[in-house]
Amino acid sequence: MIPLKSALAVVAISSIASLHAQGGWIDLFNGKTLEGWVQRGGTATYAVEDGTITGVAVPNSSNSFLCTKRTFSNFELELEFKCDPNLNSGVQVRSECFPEATTVTINGKKITFPAGRVHGYQSEIDVDAKRGRMWTAGIYDEGRRGWLFPVGEKTEQGMAFSEQGRKVTKNGDWNKLRIVADGPSIKTWLNGKLRADITDAVTPSGFIALQVHGIGKDAAKAGLKVSFRDIRLRELPGKETTANNTLTEKEKADGWKLLWDGETSNGWRSAKSEKFPAKGWTMQDGVLKVQGSNGEESAGGGDIITRKRYANFELEADFKITPGANSGIKFFVQPNLSPIDKKTGKPTAVGSAIGMEFQILDDDRHPDAKLGKNGDRKLGSLYDLIPAPKNKAQNPVGEWNHARILVQGNHVEFWLNGHKTVEFERGSKDFRKRVAESKYHDIPGFGEWADGHILLQDHGNEVSFRNVKIRELPAAN
Numbered sequence: 001m002i003p004l005k006s007a008l009a010v011v012a013i014s015s016i017a018s019l020h021a022q023g024g025w026i027d028l029f030n031g032k033t034l035e036g037w038v039q040r041g042g043t044a045t046y047a048v049e050d051g052t053i054t055g056v057a058v059p060n061s062s063n064s065f066l067c068t069k070r071t072f073s074n075f076e077l078e079l080e081f082k083c084d085p086n087l088n089s090g091v092q093v094r095s096e097c098f099p100e101a102t103t104v105t106i107n108g109k110k111i112t113f114p115a116g117r118v119h120g121y122q123s124e125i126d127v128d129a130k131r132g133r134m135w136t137a138g139i140y141d142e143g144r145r146g147w148l149f150p151v152g153e154k155t156e157q158g159m160a161f162s163e164q165g166r167k168v169t170k171n172g173d174w175n176k177l178r179i180v181a182d183g184p185s186i187k188t189w190l191n192g193k194l195r196a197d198i199t200d201a202v203t204p205s206g207f208i209a210l211q212v213h214g215i216g217k218d219a220a221k222a223g224l225k226v227s228f229r230d231i232r233l234r235e236l237p238g239k240e241t242t243a244n245n246t247l248t249e250k251e252k253a254d255g256w257k258l259l260w261d262g263e264t265s266n267g268w269r270s271a272k273s274e275k276f277p278a279k280g281w282t283m284q285d286g287v288l289k290v291q292g293s294n295g296e297e298s299a300g301g302g303d304i305i306t307r308k309r310y311a312n313f314e315l316e317a318d319f320k321i322t323p324g325a326n327s328g329i330k331f332f333v334q335p336n337l338s339p340i341d342k343k344t345g346k347p348t349a350v351g352s353a354i355g356m357e358f359q360i361l362d363d364d365r366h367p368d369a370k371l372g373k374n375g376d377r378k379l380g381s382l383y384d385l386i387p388a389p390k391n392k393a394q395n396p397v398g399e400w401n402h403a404r405i406l407v408q409g410n411h412v413e414f415w416l417n418g419h420k421t422v423e424f425e426r427g428s429k430d431f432r433k434r435v436a437e438s439k440y441h442d443i444p445g446f447g448e449w450a451d452g453h454i455l456l457q458d459h460g461n462e463v464s465f466r467n468v469k470i471r472e473l474p475a476a477n
Helices: 004-014 156-168 250-252 431-434
Strands: 025-027 035-043 045-051 052-056 064-068 075-083 089-096 102-106 109-113 119-125 139-142 145-147 173-181 185-190 192-199 207-212 225-235 268-270 281-284 287-290 302-304 313-321 326-334 354-363 401-408 413-416 417-423 452-457 461-472
Touching: 052 075, 064 089, 075 089, 089 145, 119 173, 139 250, 156 173, 156 192, 156 287, 192 281, 313 326, 313 354, 326 401, 354 401, 417 431, 452 461
Parallel strands: none
Antiparallel strands: 025 225, 035 064, 045 052, 052 225, 064 207, 075 173, 075 225, 089 119, 089 207, 102 109, 119 139, 139 145, 173 185, 185 192, 268 302, 281 287, 287 461, 302 452, 313 401, 313 461, 326 354, 326 452, 401 413, 413 417
16 A cells, blocks of 8 residues: 555646645646646647647637646636737636536526537636627636627627726736636636626536637638636635535435444444444545555455435435545345456456446556446446547546446446436446456346445545435436
């Protein structure tokens, strides 16, 4: 097991952001590489030039976005930008991008997002003085509802916003943008002047992205640049944050129950006996933690399972891994079945209980990430059966991630930090084919049981859980 000090050092080095010495600020850009960022959308080019991130427009491309791999909820963001006056840009906050076409309902209206479409709040960068509309730091809802503030160029609000923009914008020079997202409140400042102040709670969290707006077929605009520097962020506790391991009144009304009460082993037992493990698991400060035991599967305290069995449900949990860790959240667990060897699929005396698994893994360090097929043993995957997308929204090792598992009848979905990673139908032709090609091929009816236990896995690595809750759902029609 990696000593705590060494583990924390590794986390600090590998994290997207390095902590400032004071104030809780983190640098989202290290000034040298694009580590911690991923491009989505169009084909504009992004590169590091003289300590800046510079985006260059290309013809025949949709809007391009350089996105943080990490998501953020409540925060204060600061950066400086310099944009060619003939190019439009923006900074996305609390934004999302679904790996497959997804339909959502916003304010009673259904919106379908194509696969890979970046959408969410954007602080506009619009410095074209000739155009007359100076709306930098206005708030635009990219890919969804359009302008949130201001609304209408010729309205009193829109004209006043442009007038202020002309006074505070530094044309052809570096401008400082500040964005504060705190609960439903989103505010922006440009060069120290408050610009937009809205209340909107459609998206509580998401990634941050730097936009290069599409230029259509206009070859004359090819090569126009927008640059960003000094990009830093400070996380805030949030106005509507609830205490860990508690339920809001709305959650209670919606049928949610704590699966772990935050203090005791009530409702849980060992996968191998009716008692809770005497060692290997700790409960302290609202965190349920499995202790490390040299990476050996179920060799410490062993897996723990719920005393109750579940059939149709929605499960949510926060988890945090240490460097090189492996674990999982299993469901439809059948403790009467013998564990199987992960290489041969044959029964074995020692190992994890049988069930379908939401994989929890340090993809960069644990060797299991290279096993299986097409990455189906990586974080957010249906273990050994269906891989999570490569561009999944994961937070760095040492930080909390959020898992959601939805099961209704044969339909199952996995979500990681608010983004769907897996969707399948139990018993379908495709599902059975995957089982037949997996290590579970010798287990009759694998994954098609009527119900089963929920399990938190002991894979010999230190992993923490909190806010483990569930609500039972009616059977699918």
